[in-house]
Amino acid sequence: MAGLRVSSDALEAFAVFAEHLNLTRAAKALHISQPSLHSKLATLARELDRPLYQRTGNRLQLTADGERVARFARDHLERLELFLGELRGTPSTRPLVIASGHTGYLYLLGGTIRAMLAERPGSVRPLHTNRQQMRAALLTGRAHLGVFTLHVLPDDLVAVPIATYPQVLLMPEGHRLARKRNLRLADLAGAELIVPPPARPHRINLERALSAAGVPWTVAVEAEGLPMTLDFAALGVGPTVVAGCVQPPPGLVARRVTDLPLITFHAVHRPGALDDPRVADLLARIRSGIPPAARRRVGSSTG
Template sequence: MANPRVSSDALAAFAVFADHLNMTRAAKELHISQPSLHSKLATLARELGRPLYLRAGNRLRLTADGERVARFARDHQERLDLFLAELRGVPATRPLVIASGHTAYLYLLGDVIRGMLSERPGSLRPLHTNRQEMQAAVRTGQAHLGVFSLHVLPADLVTVPIARYPQMLLMPAEHPLASRRSLRLRDLAGAELIVPPPTRPHRINLERALTDAGIGWTIAVEAEGLPMTLDFAALGVGLAVVAGCVEPPPGLVARPIADLPHVTFHAIHRPGALDDPRVADLFARIREAVPAPARRRAAGRPRSRGPAQRSASAPSRYA
């Protein structure tokens, strides 16, 4: 059977659709009608002989083949953009995309983002994600690089530890425990804690550690995301366990909890991604921006060298 002819236009449309997983928003970005977009996607699926997306309840999601096609489509479009820019003798305009969560954006990546955007406006686009979304974005080519704290390292991505911090108890400066230089889990007995919702990894791991240590505690409030956690702590609602990179708001102090494992942040990318000098430069900037003590602590952690290697790191993770 002859090889199928795949339309570059349909590939470009599928890359945009894969970013949104929404026909209305994708069609608007492409400046075409929804029926036209639907026709392009149907033609691409027919040419490839594979379903590329399906409906799950009220949402659309990519199939495994759809994720592979999205990755290829994004790579194809990026190579085309870079080639045309080089041919015309002008700088490439397609921005690099970095995927991360609250903590990394607030305390690890801020200087890098400000620096790159001041040097060249529009050169970098942050993508705010949770841990699973970050890995999917990197895996499918939606993001060039991810930065997150990980528990289980993905086997198909390259993960490099870049910063490692102790876990800290965040509390009012006048709290009795604030006079201590270091704490242990037993010091949290009876504490009212600000915690994430039940399914979040940090909540699961913190509950497990406290249960294993036989420590009783209560929920002060469930908070989604670091900013809300800090706001509730500043209001005096309860105490919170956070990564050591978090800067306490005015009136609060943080003390390390000696018998909780450290939190390790990783830079995550696809194999071969650093062959692109722009991605390699972004990666180098991120590593250089990490404070030296956290960088030295991370240097002692195992590094994944490719899809065949998997490593377990600290069992606590932060968004």
């Protein structure tokens, strides 16, 4: 590979393709024809002497090398834009991208995003993901920072604990358990619970805890995502276990389940990402927006 030269144009084309993983949409975003984009990608793969993407069923997926090239391409374009901005005395127009889920956006990140957009429109962009999608977005450079609860810490990313909350049972004000100040798992015996689908980490961990405590329970309904979970709880379908940062909507109350483990949210980023002062500032702003009580719990629990 000595003497290899790869153009910024080819890297930009691949970065856009990696974001869409669709030739038609990527070509449209680049304002070029699909055959022209395909030619650029083929040339880049040939110059690097390795496949960058593959077809799996009806979907296109990046190879491991493709993820590395996509990450480099995005980093290269951002560094180039930052350099040119410094040279011209103008700020970068490329937004910082945060990958998170419902709970993170609703209860941890909203204030930071609102303030940053008020200061400079377009400076930050949310990317709604699950944990697996967050990891992929960080590894390919689509996102600068992720915020999630992690049940297994990644070995290829940096995870910084930023807030820890107890787990609470959310239920209507008239529910029989609402009279108690705190709950134990045994209090949930016979409950019909609103839970995520079976493969979700929260569902798995909750089932294990209830089973270990010998608590019988049944599924009231399986709900995908926090908004649907809260809607079902407000309808009286059943109680649900959520992180303590979730604010009960009108008509609902939350009671801590004392023998469930604390839940820790992490800020996740690629190694070296904080060398970019914009990303370091974003993390600092997120941490400063966390309630002090939640920050104090960080380090007292593995989450």
